[in-house]
Amino acid sequence: MFNVPEVTPEEAKKLLEEEGDKVVLLDVRTPPEHFQLRIPNSLFVPLDDLRYKYSDLPKDKKYIVYCRSGERSAFATYFLRHMGYEAYNLAGGIISWPYERESGEVKS
Template sequence: MFAFFKKLLGLPDSVSPAEAQALVKSGDAVLLDVRSAGERKAAHISGSLHIPLDELGAKASSLPKNKTIICQCASGMRSASASKQLAAAGYKTLNLSGGIGAWQGAGLPVK
């Protein structure tokens, strides 16, 4: 039933931190950090790509089309917007549920 409401509201599919880490390790996905440069400097997920949300439209073409793009921000709100934007441009996307806060809460490493 929740999936129906997600589709109705236009919400992107999401993954847990553990699922995201597994997809990245398998080579099937890349993480995209859409936070500001200052937020990223404070802490970021190793190996993630960085395009701030306000620059995504101009720089999306630099992202791989052959992999799932897992969008990530601080809490999951901006990354949901990024995921929808990229999906509309033809990318396969997922949203990291809970953002980097959930990633850290799951005990996964950040730099």
């Protein structure tokens, strides 16, 4: 497993509340997973696309990366940190997220 910094769901929620738009929740799961269930207001970049799209992400933000259980997001966090981003893995992924979640079409 990759040795990357992690944040608990509680720490992530606190960061989101205190730092607002300076923190981005990044969902790296597949499109069907994202459609089925996600954390509201998260940015969706599937792991398979991240290597092509990471440069579109602003470097002045903190990224809390999540997947289902934390394995794919650990890889994505490792990659982003290697590319110079401040990124943290959400410990336990979305299955450990006890706060609001949504499903279906993303509301614009």
